[in-house]
Amino acid sequence: MKHELVLLKRVDSPAGPWLAGYQADGGYQGLRAALKMAPADVTKMVIDSRLRGRGGAGFPCGLKWTFLPKNHPGPIYLCLNADESEPGTFNNRILMEKDPHQVLEGMIISCYAIRSQTAYIYLRYEFGESYRILQRAIDECYAKNLLGKNILGTDFSLDIYLHRGAGAYICGEETGLIESLEGKRAWPRIKPPYPAVEGLFRKPTIVNNVETLACVTHILARGVEWFKSQGIPADPANPRDVGSYGPKLYCVSGHVNRPGCFELPLGATSRELIDEHSGGVWKNRKAKAVVPGGVSMGFLSADELDVPLDFEAPLKAGCLGLGTAALVVIDDQTSMVDVVYNTTRFFAHESCGQCTPCREGTSWMRKILERIRAGQGQMRDLDLLQELADSMGILPGTTICGLSDGAAWPIKNALTKFRQDFVDYIQSGQRAPQSTLAAAH
Amino acid sequence: MSALTNEMRDLIRAEFPKYPNLQAVVLPALHIVHDRQRCVSLDAVREIAELLELQPAEVHDTMTFYGFFRESDNPLGKRRVWVCRSLSCALRGGEDLLEQLTQRLNCVPGKTSADGRFSLEFGECLGVCEGAPCMLVDDVCHSNLDADQAVQVLEKLESGSSSPGGTKNESAIR
Ligand SMILES: Cc1cc2nc3c(=O)[nH]c(=O)nc-3n(C[C@H](O)[C@H](O)[C@H](O)COP(=O)(O)O)c2cc1C
Ligand code: SF4
Ligand code: FES
Numbered sequence: 001m002k003h004e005l006v007l008l009k010r011v012d013s014p015a016g017p018w019l020a021g022y023q024a025d026g027g028y029q030g031l032r033a034a035l036k037m038a039p040a041d042v043t044k045m046v047i048d049s050r051l052r053g054r055g056g057a058g059f060p061c062g063l064k065w066t067f068l069p070k071n072h073p074g075p076i077y078l079c080l081n082a083d084e085s086e087p088g089t090f091n092n093r094i095l096m097e098k099d100p101h102q103v104l105e106g107m108i109i110s111c112y113a114i115r116s117q118t119a120y121i122y123l124r125y126e127f128g129e130s131y132r133i134l135q136r137a138i139d140e141c142y143a144k145n146l147l148g149k150n151i152l153g154t155d156f157s158l159d160i161y162l163h164r165g166a167g168a169y170i171c172g173e174e175t176g177l178i179e180s181l182e183g184k185r186a187w188p189r190i191k192p193p194y195p196a197v198e199g200l201f202r203k204p205t206i207v208n209n210v211e212t213l214a215c216v217t218h219i220l221a222r223g224v225e226w227f228k229s230q231g232i233p234a235d236p237a238n239p240r241d242v243g244s245y246g247p248k249l250y251c252v253s254g255h256v257n258r259p260g261c262f263e264l265p266l267g268a269t270s271r272e273l274i275d276e277h278s279g280g281v282w283k284n285r286k287a288k289a290v291v292p293g294g295v296s297m298g299f300l301s302a303d304e305l306d307v308p309l310d311f312e313a314p315l316k317a318g319c320l321g322l323g324t325a326a327l328v329v330i331d332d333q334t335s336m337v338d339v340v341y342n343t344t345r346f347f348a349h350e351s352c353g354q355c356t357p358c359r360e361g362t363s364w365m366r367k368i369l370e371r372i373r374a375g376q377g378q379m380r381d382l383d384l385l386q387e388l389a390d391s392m393g394i395l396p397g398t399t400i401c402g403l404s405d406g407a408a409w410p411i412k413n414a415l416t417k418f419r420q421d422f423v424d425y426i427q428s429g430q431r432a433p434q435s436t437l438a439a440a441h
Numbered sequence: 442m443s444a445l446t447n448e449m450r451d452l453i454r455a456e457f458p459k460y461p462n463l464q465a466v467v468l469p470a471l472h473i474v475h476d477r478q479r480c481v482s483l484d485a486v487r488e489i490a491e492l493l494e495l496q497p498a499e500v501h502d503t504m505t506f507y508g509f510f511r512e513s514d515n516p517l518g519k520r521r522v523w524v525c526r527s528l529s530c531a532l533r534g535g536e537d538l539l540e541q542l543t544q545r546l547n548c549v550p551g552k553t554s555a556d557g558r559f560s561l562e563f564g565e566c567l568g569v570c571e572g573a574p575c576m577l578v579d580d581v582c583h584s585n586l587d588a589d590q591a592v593q594v595l596e597k598l599e600s601g602s603s604s605p606g607g608t609k610n611e612s613a614i615r
Contacts, residue, residue, distance in 0.1 A: 075461070087527040087566035125472075125509065126523075126567050128580025161459045166468060166507035169565065183467030183493075185506035201461050253529035253570035260571050295528055326570070328529050342528050346565055352506075 003230065006218050006247055007211070008263045011098040017133065019140040022101040028146065030220030034109045035154050042113035042220070049219045049227040050234075050245045055081055055172075055209030056294070056323050057402075058311040060242055061216070065114050067196035068204045077205040078111050078119040079181065080213060083165055083172035085124055086294035087346060088326035091249035091261050092210035096123075096130040100137035104160065106213030108146065109220055111158050114206055119158065122177050124165045135162055169350035173401045174207040175199075176352065187354050188401040215246055230265035232310040244310035244322075251326040252278040255285070255334070267313075271305040273327055285331040289418065293323025295343045296406025298413035299336070318416065320409040336418040337425045338432060340410050341369040347407030357392040358404040364388055365411060372425055373432040382422055385411055444484035445492075449473055453492055463493040467503050471510055480516035511560075518553040520598065522546070523564035523577040524591075530566075534587070535574035539563055541588035542576075546595075559595065 015021030022028070034042045047062030068076060080103070084092040095103055111119050123131055138160055141147040149157045168186055170176040175189035178200045199205025219227050227246045234243035244266040250273055253259040257279030264273075270290045274280060281287050289299040292309055298319040300307055307317045314322050330339055348362035365388050368381050389412045392398055393405035415422065424430075445453075456469045470489045474481050481489075481504060483497075490497040504510045511517050524530075524539040539550070548554040548561045569575045572584020576591055583594050 084568050085566055088529050088570050089566070090568045090570050093568050124568065126564070126577055126580060126582070129582075131580070159459075164468070164472060166471070166509040167564075168507050168509075180468065181465060182462075183464035184503055201465075251570065253573055254532045259529075259573065291528070328532070328570075330532065334532070339528065342526075342531050346527055349565060 003247075003265055005263050006222075007095065007102070007214055007249055008098075008261070010102065011094070013099075017097075017099060017101075017137075019101060019137065019144060019146075022099070026221070027101055028105055030217045031105050031109050031112075031146070032152070034112055034220050035152060035156065039113050039115055042109065045219060045224055046113065046216060049215075049224045050243050051212065051215050051219060051227065052242065052244065052311055053209055054211035054215070054248070054324070056086065056296070056321070058322060061208065061212055064196060064208075065110075065206060067194065068114055068206065069197065072115075072204055074115070075118055075201075075203050076114055076116045077200045077203055078107065078114060078116045079174075079177060079200060079205060079207045080107055080119065080121040081172060081174065081177060081207050081209050082121050082123040082127070082130070083169075083177060084127075084210070085169040085172050086296060086324050086326065087343070088253055088291055088294050088328040089251055089324040090253075090326070091251050091324075093127055093130055094249070094261050095210055095214050096127070097133055100130075100133050101141075102214050102217055103210055104134075104137055104141060104146075106215070106217040107160060108141075108151070108158060109216050110206070110208065110213055112156050116206070117158055119160045120181060120200070121160065121162045122165060122171065122181055123162060124171070125167050131162060131164060138162065168352075169346075170352045170401075170403060173403065176401070177207060178205065185352070187352055190400055211249055218247075232267040232308060232312075235312070238312075241312055244312065248309075248325055250277075250309065251324070252329065253327070254291075254329040255282050255287070255331040256280065256329050257282050267308040267310040269306050269308055270300060270327060270329075273309075274305070274329055278329075281329060281331055283331070285333060287329055288332040288334060289330045289336060289339070291326070291328035291330075291410075292319050293321065294326045294406075295328065295346065295410055296402075297321055297323040298409040299330075299417060301417045302332075318413060320405060335425065335432075336414045336421040337369065337372060340414045341366070341373055341432075343410045344369055344407065347403065351403060351407070355399040355404065357398040358407070361388045361392040361404070362407050365407070372422065375429045375431040377422075377426040379423075379426060381426070382415060382419070386415055389415070443488060444478075444482055445474065445488045446477075449477060450492065453489070464495060464499070466493055467495070467500055468507075471500075471504055475510050475517075478516075479518070480511040480513045482513040515552070518557045518560040520558065520595070521560045521562065521579055522595065523562045523567065524550075525564045525567045525569075525573070525575050525577075527564075527566035527570075529570035530573040530575060533573040538574045538576070538586060538588055538591060542591060545588060545592055558599065 051061045052058045171180045171186045176186040180186040195205040231245040235241045248266045262277045348366040353359045389408035453470045456466045487497045490500045553560040569582045575584045
């Protein structure tokens with residue numbers, strides 16, 4: 001299928017990443033259009049586009065904005081979630097580094113729509129290039145009256161500040177982000193109240209992902225119909241499905257020949273992404289499993305590579321969701337025991353420690369997997385893993401945030417879809433060599 | 442003698458107008474001090490607290506939540522090197538790279554080499570998975586590395602060469 005690149009259109013554009021080039025390529029037309037409309041009408045466009053959040057949860061963006069209290073005297077805050085730390089995911093970084101004004105324009109439009117005059121970009125510390133590029137782009141905006149007082153002669157004023165994190169995955173969870181921005185430990189809050197009602201500095205707050213707000217730029221510039229012409233329409237038989245519209249940045253990494261970031265209409269399949277875009281599985285091997293959207297989402301098996309990667313289909317295949325649409329491809333020479341050991345170690349390291357099932361559950365799962373990898377596993381360890389995984393998370397109702405569900409899901413999927421890998425490990429009494437995943441290299 | 446220099450105090454104060462309260466300046470202040478002093482000492486914590494009208498315990502609590510900040514018993518070396526150990530990198534040799542750098546820099550993760558040149562760390566997904574395996578030096582990422590290339594990158598940085606070589610954060614975008 002042929003389609004025009006929009007989100008990645010200006011990557012390495014001859015016009016360059018800075019303001020003059022962005023405007024020469026037609027940038028800030030979306031903002032100019034928005035400023036001629038009433039804020040409520042901008043929100044309505046975003047609602048009508050059915051844009052869903054790209055940060056992992058897929059929540060309808062415009063709908064979230066309507067949860068802000070009406071006629072609030074302010075301040076209302078917008079936080080751009082640029083903490084991007086879900087293993088496998090790097091599309092936010094590419095947007096910020098390669099086309100920063102596309103992201104800033106989306107923020108400015110969104111702040112106008114929600115009547116926010118102060119916005120923060122919560123940027124993970126590791127993105128030093130993004131930090132310097134965004135700061136320069138923000139400075140350009142102030143110099144050209146795209147930020148600051150009375151933007152482009154209107155009565156709308158806005159300040160955007162960059163705030164750097166300090167290397168913790170949990171700062172990507174929206175209320176962890178808020179606590180961290182307030183200068184505290186990034187302990188996610190119990191919800192409700194949701195941030196739209198009581199968020200940053202206890203004021204109404206909207207948190208959105210970088211790619212989500214980049215989409216807002218193009219919805220304003222190109223219209224609702226353009227956005228809805230891409231993707232997978234809502235299933236009329238499912239009243240809860242709001243559809244998966246618009247372009248999506250798919251990340252592909254792991255065992256492929258050419259890892260990268262690809263813009264396709266929502267609903268691309270893993271097979272298409274692996275074979276047509278990233279040069280196939282490396283070393284002429286076959287894919288054994290694919291992480292569909294960051295490691296929190298679990299795994300698709302080799303039989304499930306034709307599942308459309310929209311917001312609905314991965315759920316039906318037993319995954320936690322589309323997540324960040326970051327594929328990690330795993331070849332058929334790799335044991336899934338080693339893979340889930342790696343993901344579990346990650347979550348055990350990143351659990352913020354507030355909820356006992358998460359703090360203890362992730363470290364026990366890690367220890368059990370260490371035992372299996374040391375050649376000392378027993379078959380009943382699999383029941384233990386299952387029990388732990390089933391009992392932690394928002395879905396079973398035992399934890400405050402979704403990190404726990406994301407820690408449990410790879411284990412649950414692996415025990416169901418790749419059980420033989422565990423059995424092989426246990427029955428052979430085999431010890432994993434020091435760095436097993438790398439041994440496939 | 443005060444732990445914070447006047448420069449640091451000015452930089453910290455310059456953050457105040459960005460936020461409606463002073464507590465929000467804790468992370469920026471910790472970064473300002475940590476970048477320059479390679480650790481945040483307890484004296485520095487007390488002085489940051491005083492500037493921000495907080496209790497030292499509040500600053501210390503935040504600081505220690507993030508494994509990021511080193512205390513004065515374990516300061517950073519000249520450069521901080523993070524090797525990613527998360528899935529996309531591990532699938533392409535990330536753990537090997539970390540192991541080999543541990544030997545070649547003669548430094549275990551979390552510590553600093555005896556000559557003070559490098560502090561080594563394991564990183565969790567650095568957000569550059571298309572360049573796996575990758576390594577972050579301070580806050581600049583280097584991609585697609587084996588141990589020889591990684592050491593080369595570090596040596597070139599050390600000798601102050603303007604172009605460190607390797608593929609510096611080169612995104613594969615198609
Ligand atoms: C543990 C955890 C980590 C998260 N990390 C991120 C992240 O790095 N970036 C992001 O945009 N959303 C992340 N999210 C999702 C946010 O909580 C939130 O849903 C999102 O920022 C909302 O923006 P969106 O609606 O535009 O997607 C994370 C969620 C959880 C539970
Ligand atoms: S689920 Fe885990 S990460 Fe989330 S708040 Fe609880 S302990 Fe922290
Ligand atoms: S897994 Fe190493 S950068 Fe993402």
